[in-house]
Amino acid sequence: MFIDNQIFGAPLAGVTDKPYRKVIRLFSPDIPLCTEMISCHSLVEAHKNCLRNFDRYDDEGNIGAQIFGSDPYLMAEAAKILQDFGASWIDINMGCPVPKVATRSRAGAYLMRDHKLAGKIIAAVKKSVDIPVSIKTRLGWDEEHKNWVDLVNVAVDNGASFATIHGRTRAQLYTGKAELPEKPSLAIPIIANGDVKFVEDVERLKRLGYNGVMIGRAMLGKPWVFKELMGESAKPKNIGDIVLVHLDYMFRYYGIENAIPIFRKHVAWYSSGIPNSTDFRIKVNKTNNEKDLKKLISEFWSCEV
Helix, strand or coil: CCCCCEEEEECCCCCCHHHHHHHHHHHCCCEEEECCCEHHHHHHHCCCCHHHHCCCCCCCCCEEEEECCHHHHHHHHHHHHHHHHHEEEEEEEECCHHHHHCCCCCCCHHHHCCHHHHHHHHHHHHCCCCCCEEEEEEEECCCCCCCHHHHHHHHCCCCCCCCEECCCCCCCCCCCCCCCCCCCCCCCEEEEEECCHHHHHHCCCCCCCCCCEECCCCCCCCCCCCHHHHHCCCCCHHHHHHHHHHHHHEEEEEEEHHHHHHEEEEHHHCCCCCCCCHHHHHHHHCCCCCHHHHHHHHHHHHCCC
8 A cells, every 4th residue: 555755644633633634634535534533442332422433434535544542452353453454554652642541551652761661562452454554653752762763663564554643742742843864774655744835845955865745734725635635726716615515514423512513623734824814713713603604604705604
């Protein structure tokens, strides 16, 4: 599934759900996308309050399902479920910095500190599925412990097909500038992630030797950004048409009552930088009515509902 100099869509919690992936596919049918990270416990136990536990991927093209957890057995079981649901590959989260994952759950970025456990998880997942397995991690726990190359070698030894490196440490969270060094010689392809926003960023990371890039926050409110990063003109003539399509996908997936509050952040991203957008967002944040929301969107972008 890996193509050199490939552009990937990152797993973004609260963003890359099934509705937004469908919107991205309107512009980029073939790029590899990642799901939001999925808890192995929640998936294996089929928690009903988490819709993504029941997503099918058969009709989504090249989709990687990202899982997190600290129990090799449960991670392997989760990977099998996701393979059966149609995932193209399994990505193991080894970079999430939030405390409830990286400290209390001994998952995500914690695995940068426990390479033995990381290796057991990768090996268990690899053994459980027939599709490729990758890891997504960071430079290290903090400035004094940038040991990502060691973790990548652990991944190689346990059967991973490629790795994605975010150019910050766990201590940085999402602050400061993402900085990646020149790619060292490693046995598997390495994807660069962090602050990739423009064509120039893609070209710079290619010159540093990386085999591809993964786009994260640059996709917020810009589902066409992948095309732009490939040097193609892709911005729609009227963004409002796309916003309404996205909203319809949200209604179908979450139901109207649940979709509206979730969708407000997307409206903010889509409208960012447009004149009078502040007043528009205030009105959007006050409405809980489907027709009123659609009317606000159509009036702001001068498009038809």
